[in-house]
Amino acid sequence: MIALRVAKELRDGDVVNLGIGLPTLVSNFITPDVSIWLHSENGVLGFGPIVDEDEEQDLEYVNAGSQPITLLPGASFFDSAMAFAMIRTGRVDVTVLGGLQVSAKGDLANWMVPSRGVGSIGGAMDLIAGVKRVIVAMTHTSKNGEPKIVDECTFPLSGRRCVNTIITDLAVIEVTPEGLLLKEVAPGVSIDEVRAATAAPLIVASDCREMVF
DSSP, X not given: OXXXXXXXXXXXXXXXXXXXXXXXXXXXXXXXXXXXXXXXTTTEEEEEEEOOTTSOOOTXXXXXXXXXXXXXXXXXXXXXXXXXXXXXXXXXXXXXXXXSEEETTOOEEXXXXXXXXXXXXTTHHHHHHHSSEXXXXXOSBOTTSOBSEESSOOSOOSBSSOOOEEEOSSEEEEEETTEEEEEEEOTTOOHHHHHHTOBSOEXXXXXXXXXXX
């Protein structure tokens, strides 16, 4: 559901990088009427959906999460240095990243859980510094039921004031200069339920509605 809703945020002509994990599923929900160029740090531009397990797979063609992918007409390949050069020079429009915590100011923590003692930086820090728009796709709470949208992040930061939009299993929230703006709630979820699962103040949009897919 989260990946399906994220796909609705992408615009015709966008160059989009999908982070490892949940964000990679977005490639399966991009409709044929929208021309999106999917970019991956391992050196591919112009791929399509993830290959189903029961379909023939070519493991030479994978996304950043090593999942086998389909290729669209015009797809190209290059080395990882070129892939990161594209990110660092502003040629990627949107990135979709997972999140461990997002603050009320749009700070993002997504590379390390302190209690585990280890983390994985990957390309997230380059992406949030180099792209035009950052969408965080994540569950609203952790496996332990703790809010992942917080007033201030307590986990090590990937970047400050970098998140534009948060899409979870409960809501669509925009990060604005005035604070977190609740724009949509998931089907069957109330505004009060979203507030209860969020450890930061929420501004409810005057036109707040049920999530659109």
